[in-house]
Amino acid sequence: MKLITDRGWAWTPAQWEMLLSLGPGFGAFDETGLLGTTVVTPYPEVQAISGVLVGSWAERRGIAGALISNVLDTGPSVLYATAMGEPLYRRLGFHSVGQASAHHGELGGAATGVTRRATHSDLPAVVALDQAASGFTREAFWTHVFGPSSVYTPHIAQDGFVCTRRMGETLVIGPLVAPNAAAACEIIVDVVAGAGPSRVDVSDPDVAAFLLSKGYEVRGSCALMVHGVDDVGGDRARYFAPASLALG
DSSP states (O other), X not given: OHHHHHHTOOOOHHHHHHHHHHSOEEEEEETTEEEEEEEEEEOSSOEEEEEEEEOGGGOSSSHHHHHHHHXXXXXXXXXXXXXXXXXXXXXXXXXXXXXXXXXXXXXXXXXXXXXXXXXXXXXXXHHHHHHHHHOOOOHHHHHHHTSTTOSOEEEEETTEEEEEEEETTEEEXXXXXXXXXXXXXXXXXXXXXXXXXXXXXXXXXXXXHHHHHTTOEEEEEEEEEEESSSSOOSOGGGEEEOSOTTTO
């Protein structure tokens, strides 16, 4: 959390705890203590890399590159890169296969009624829908989502689902799976209407245009990058928001 504060990130202790329960974390140290971190979330298809964080007092020493290189030999990898980090990842052999832009806004009005709160009986169907759309098999993540300590709230829709979680006062949307962009927009409205500030990381141009038409604004974007594979799997035409930029 000292590194988080130093770099102005928004990650919470609960997010770190979740990620470290799903996969290993690695640190770079010297005699003064922790200098940098990275976290790996393993899926059978790829590993998601996140939490690449180096203190400002330790920058320009090759620490981030060393941390990432330390985990690349274990298999194909996927991550979301900021504009600052993208040149480093390219040097390490990653290439871009997509992009997600963070749309922030607030929506009033009534919910559309197209979702309901998920129950534990919905877990197998959600796992199957997620795997088909995202290309990731991640039962451990979904066991956490449906567990008592989850930071996520899952909702079921027709041929899809969405999860929400709080990051401070902001309601973050994702993952979001829907049969098409129109259905995705209805799902978003259903969970954000009247809920205060919200954020949706989207790559689909139709969903992005819809959010902009509702007064949302883009506050940054990240490149979706892979290493050791040509592209991410799944039917990405149905995958409208990631579980998080850390989890893909």
